[in-house]
Amino acid sequence: MGATVPLQVTVNGEAHASEVPARMLLVHYLRDELGLTGTHVGCDTSNCGACTCLVDGESAKTCTILAVQCDGAEITTIEGMAQADGTLHPLQEGFWAEHGLQCGYCTPGMIMAAADLLARRTAEGRVGTVSEEEVRNGLEGNLCRCTGYHNIVKAVQAAAEASRRITV
Amino acid sequence: MTTIDVPPTLHVGQSLRRKEDPRLITGRATYVDDLALPGMLYAAVVRSPEAHAKVLAIDTSKAAAHPGVKAVFTGEDMSDLLAPLPMAWAPPGVEVKTPERWPLVRGFVRHVGDAVALVIGDSKYVVADAAGEVHVEYEPLPVVVDVEEALKDEVLVHESLGTNKAHEWSMGGGGDIEAALAASDVVVQRRIVNHRTAGAAIETRGCIAEFRAGQLTVWSSTQVPHLLRLFYAVQMGISEDKVRVIAPEVGGGFGGKLQVCAEETMCAWASRRLGRPVKWIESRSENMAVSHHGRDQVDYVRMGATRDGRITAFHANIIQDLGAYFGLLTPMIPELGAFVMTGCYAIPVVQTDITGVLTNKFFTDAIRGAGRPEMTHMLEVTIDQLAQELGMDAIEVRRRNFIQPDQFPYETPYGITYDSGNYEVAMDRALEIVDMEGFRAEQAALRNDPTRPILRGIGFSTYTEICGLAPSRAVGPSGFGLGIGLYESALVRVHPTGSVTVFTGSSPHGQGHETGFAQIVADRLGTDPSVVEVVHGDTATGPMGLGTYGSRSLSIGGVAVAHAAEKIAAKIRQIVAHNLEADVADIEVRDDKFSLRGDPQSGMTLAEVAGCAYIDATKMPEGMELGLEQTLIYDPSNFVFPFGTHVCVVDIDPETGKVDVVRWVAVDDCGPAVNPMLIDGQVHGGVVHGIGQAIFEQVVYDERGQLVTGTFVDYALPTAADVPSFETDRTETKSPSNSLGVKGIGEAGTIAATPAIVNAVIDALRHEGISYIDMPLTPLRVWQALEEARGRGDGPRATEQGRPLPEQAEGSAGSGPTIPEGGAP
Numbered sequence: 005m006g007a008t009v010p011l012q013v014t015v016n017g018e019a020h021a022s023e024v025p026a027r028m029l030l031v032h033y034l035r036d037e038l039g040l041t042g043t044h045v046g047c048d049t050s051n052c053g054a055c056t057c058l059v060d061g062e063s064a065k066t067c068t069i070l071a072v073q074c075d076g077a078e079i080t081t082i083e084g085m086a087q088a089d090g091t092l093h094p095l096q097e098g099f100w101a102e103h104g105l106q107c108g109y110c111t112p113g114m115i116m117a118a119a120d121l122l123a124r125r126t127a128e129g130r131v132g133t134v135s136e137e138e139v140r141n142g143l144e145g146n147l148c149r150c151t152g153y154h155n156i157v158k159a160v161q162a163a164a165e166a167s168r169r170i171t172v
Numbered sequence: 173m174t175t176i177d178v179p180p181t182l183h184v185g186q187s188l189r190r191k192e193d194p195r196l197i198t199g200r201a202t203y204v205d206d207l208a209l210p211g212m213l214y215a216a217v218v219r220s221p222e223a224h225a226k227v228l229a230i231d232t233s234k235a236a237a238h239p240g241v242k243a244v245f246t247g248e249d250m251s252d253l254l255a256p257l258p259m260a261w262a263p264p265g266v267e268v269k270t271p272e273r274w275p276l277v278r279g280f281v282r283h284v285g286d287a288v289a290l291v292i293g294d295s296k297y298v299v300a301d302a303a304g305e306v307h308v309e310y311e312p313l314p315v316v317v318d319v320e321e322a323l324k325d326e327v328l329v330h331e332s333l334g335t336n337k338a339h340e341w342s343m344g345g346g347g348d349i350e351a352a353l354a355a356s357d358v359v360v361q362r363r364i365v366n367h368r369t370a371g372a373a374i375e376t377r378g379c380i381a382e383f384r385a386g387q388l389t390v391w392s393s394t395q396v397p398h399l400l401r402l403f404y405a406v407q408m409g410i411s412e413d414k415v416r417v418i419a420p421e422v423g424g425g426f427g428g429k430l431q432v433c434a435e436e437t438m439c440a441w442a443s444r445r446l447g448r449p450v451k452w453i454e455s456r457s458e459n460m461a462v463s464h465h466g467r468d469q470v471d472y473v474r475m476g477a478t479r480d481g482r483i484t485a486f487h488a489n490i491i492q493d494l495g496a497y498f499g500l501l502t503p504m505i506p507e508l509g510a511f512v513m514t515g516c517y518a519i520p521v522v523q524t525d526i527t528g529v530l531t532n533k534f535f536t537d538a539i540r541g542a543g544r545p546e547m548t549h550m551l552e553v554t555i556d557q558l559a560q561e562l563g564m565d566a567i568e569v570r571r572r573n574f575i576q577p578d579q580f581p582y583e584t585p586y587g588i589t590y591d592s593g594n595y596e597v598a599m600d601r602a603l604e605i606v607d608m609e610g611f612r613a614e615q616a617a618l619r620n621d622p623t624r625p626i627l628r629g630i631g632f633s634t635y636t637e638i639c640g641l642a643p644s645r646a647v648g649p650s651g652f653g654l655g656i657g658l659y660e661s662a663l664v665r666v667h668p669t670g671s672v673t674v675f676t677g678s679s680p681h682g683q684g685h686e687t688g689f690a691q692i693v694a695d696r697l698g699t700d701p702s703v704v705e706v707v708h709g710d711t712a713t714g715p716m717g718l719g720t721y722g723s724r725s726l727s728i729g730g731v732a733v734a735h736a737a738e739k740i741a742a743k744i745r746q747i748v749a750h751n752l753e754a755d756v757a758d759i760e761v762r763d764d765k766f767s768l769r770g771d772p773q774s775g776m777t778l779a780e781v782a783g784c785a786y787i788d789a790t791k792m793p794e795g796m797e798l799g800l801e802q803t804l805i806y807d808p809s810n811f812v813f814p815f816g817t818h819v820c821v822v823d824i825d826p827e828t829g830k831v832d833v834v835r836w837v838a839v840d841d842c843g844p845a846v847n848p849m850l851i852d853g854q855v856h857g858g859v860v861h862g863i864g865q866a867i868f869e870q871v872v873y874d875e876r877g878q879l880v881t882g883t884f885v886d887y888a889l890p891t892a893a894d895v896p897s898f899e900t901d902r903t904e905t906k907s908p909s910n911s912l913g914v915k916g917i918g919e920a921g922t923i924a925a926t927p928a929i930v931n932a933v934i935d936a937l938r939h940e941g942i943s944y945i946d947m948p949l950t951p952l953r954v955w956q957a958l959e960e961a962r963g964r965g966d967g968p969r970a971t972e973q974g975r976p977l978p979e980q981a982e983g984s985a986g987s988g989p990t991i992p993e994g995g996a997p
Contacts, residue, residue, distance in 0.1 A: 027297070044375065046376075047883065047884045048456045049884055051883070052374055052456075052884055052889075082199035096197040100189055100190070103189075103850070106682030107375070107422065107681050107682030108192070108197070108201055108421065109424060140892040144891045144892060147374060147889050149374050149424050149426065149889065151857050152855075152861075153860065154852075154897050156892065157897065
């Protein structure tokens with residue numbers, strides 16, 4: 005695996021200090037070293053978005069980032085989305101309620117990309133409002149072969165609506 | 173089966189949230205790549221960069237010496253395998269020339285990606301590195317890529333077969349096709365290319381094989397765990413009881429995992445050789461090259477009709493591109509489509525001629541719809557072409573030819589019995605939603621917009637399809653010729669505390685069996701779906717099963733589960749009657765218990781009944797077996813035939829040729845709904861699969877057999893931004909084929925979709941003088957058709973890859989007949 009490099013990251017609120025091979029992909033670090041297998045690999049070319057996580061609050065395709073590029077970063081994976089008591093994140097609740105998933109393989113990446121999308125709306129002062137077009141364009145980097153996206157759009161809009169109700 | 177009262181549909185019919193989802197939305201599901209075993213090794217496959225070559229030498233020494241590599245194997249090492257990879261279709265009386273296919277090649281490679289060597293090592297990084305160090309010397313051989321070129325037998329894919337024509341299959345019904353066409357007022361004909369596509373599940377294939385103490389366990393991302401067990405036993409000479417196959421969470425299939433995969437056999441073999449578990453996870457590049465492709469036919473169709481629009485005859489001459497080898501069902505795919513060649517129409521005379529042809533490409537096999545999308549495409553596109561020729565409305569032509577509701581069960585000229593249908597009601601419902609008058613006004617306004625004209629079009633597809641793949645007698649070895657009958661199994665087990673485990677032989681990968689089957693069982697056992705766990709995909713836990721494909725899970729697997737639960741319910745009634753000192757006939761099932769009819773307060777809960785059956789035998793009727801458990805195998809009497817009308821509206825930018833699907837109305841009929849939310853989900857996904865083929869997706873090989881579309885960079889799956897939201901509705905016509913009256917819905921959207929899109933595009937372009945364009949309707953292709961129609965197409969035409977278009981592809985666009993009188997070559 006070649007030379008190792010020290011790496012310090014915080015993943016889902018927990019600090020990790022590791023020595024990792026310089027060429028190890030972030031997705032392999034998360035899956036194989038930390039056992040966070042909720043993040044999936046779908047295409048190897050950053051087209052499908054199944055590996056999407058939040059790195060310092062922004063969505064990133066972890067199959068094309070080296071783990072060492074993330075030294076000092078705060079990373080959130082799908083395992084970090086629900087609260088400690090098991091309360092689901094509004095996006096998780098939205099995907100469940102609206103049947104926004106079938107095989108579930110793209111779902112973690114979809115949820116993480118959607119989290120970034122909704123966070124951007126919030127930063128623009130538009131909490132809870134996201135149009136169908138904004139969701140469709142915002143999730144263009146995430147592929148789903150099962151759902152035809154119809155219910156994914158509804159799921160994200162439902163989550164936005166729920167966030168608004170929580171915030172207001 | 174034991175007959176009982178019709179159970180109340182308290183849960184059936186409801187859009188219950190899925191029981192599967194909590195683990196999937198929290199990242200707690202376990203797909204095959206999420207598993208790791210102690211001592212596990214990793215595998216990588218060395219693949220051919222040549223499309224056709226003799227393998228002169230394989231030098232594994234450098235790779236074998238790579239730190240961390242445990243072994244490198246070639247085809248010769250695996251000569252102790254007892255059988256080649258299977259092709260499971262042997263139609264009685266039809267010769268099918270089947271090329272032998274071994275997991276690793278023996279002397280020749282015949283497509284890009286053919287497996288030459290297997291590298292096993294400590295980590296996925298190690299084997300990926302070492303695979304690049306296996307040196308293979310090839311002597312390139314001539315390559316044939318185009319299916320009609322391959323028919324000439326000038327270049328042979330398999331020298332030993334003496335021909336590329338692997339099989340011919342003909343079926344006719346209702347009379348002589350040539351005579352019927354000759355007697356028709358009008359005949360329209362068309363060459364239709366149904367191009368090659370990929371299944372492209374977002375989870376690629378993968379497995380872990382562990383051979384330990386004489387027992388082989390394989391975790392595989394598969395749709396057919398029981399079939400794999402059967403084949404591993406045969407291939408490796410292991411007694412079937414010592415083989416266990418587990419399909420963990422499976423990240424999509426679409427037919428792509430209805431396969432006995434070379435790589436999985438390699439891992440099983442290597443695990444036995446090395447005494448360690450071996451994992452192989454397919455990369456996306458491998459998936460595009462060596463996970464089976466779908467479609468890939470050149471179809472010559474002729475349709476005859478009377479001047480007033482009654483179809484008199486329909487002929488399809490199908491040239492199927494098989495690829496270089498056969499997968500499990502490769503040569504059978506067009507035949508499956510042929511069974512619904514008449515679609516929704518009373519066509520008196522039909523004929524299907526199929527020629528399967530080998531080429532230096534990866535093999536084609538079942539992808540969502542498998543033969544039925546191709547046939548439906550031919551039929552529904554040709555009906556629109558006929559309407560154009562007759563100057564009639566395409567809807568009216570359909571209406572005039574529909575099989576009428578009172579004609580069911582309807583026997584087609586092929587001897588297939590359609591179970592039930594009410595086609596006009598579904599079409600009228602779709603028309604009501606669409607508002608044709610409003611549409612035509614809108615179309616004219618957009619077309620004539622002086623600032624930025626948009627070419628808007630509308631297309632229809634009124635389909636029926638054959639699914640619920642069973643019955644065993646019809647499809648099995650002595651019938652249609654599949655290697656095994658297609659039935660389905662169920663085991664329903666009530667536990668002593670009254671919760672329930674259901675084992676099904678159906679093996680889902682996103683369809684929602686755990687929810688739908690729980691709804692069916694809960695209604696029958698007077699309990700809640702939340703305490704009914706549905707277990708699938710493990711050959712060690714349930715009875716023999718046939719898996720999930722062909723939209724068969726509910727109408728075969730779900731009915732099996734229902735019947736098993738009904739048998740238990742019959743036993744429960746006796747136990748309750750005994751304890752209440754009542755008549756069995758007076759016991760009815762309610763939402764939370766079995767009660768005396770008319771006295772909802774009375775009765776016993778499922779837990780109380782289970783207490784009698786498992787804990788206090790004195791409360792059981794004299795002589796009754798203890799326990800509450802039922803196993804059964806269900807084999808239906810007929811297929812099921814869902815149907816419906818799909819309507820597509822497209823906008824075409826005349827400047828760029830870009831086709832946007834802006835509206836989709838789907839009215840489907842799959843019988844009574846168990847969970848309407850799941851039905852809608854299947855329709856949405858199925859339609860987008862069809863939109864993908866019609867506009868975006870194409871597996872492309874160049875003239876040397878190199879795969880051009882090797883990743884998702886080049887193979888364009890539709891994204892959320894490429895498709896609209898859907899307007900779905902349903903009609904409900906019960907099937908007499910099963911006691912639930914249900915039909916399949918998993919493939920319907922894909923089957924219906926592509927012709928609706930092509931018909932919509934032609935509707936948008938007809939006034940420009942364009943009568944037909946082949947899929948995929950990419951901007952380049954549509955723009956070129958427009959340029960030609962507008963007299964500006966003088967320069968050399970480009971292919972999708974920017975090279976000049978080969979001669980034989982001429983005539984794929986534009987107007988007028990495209991094949992000579994008398995049909996196909």
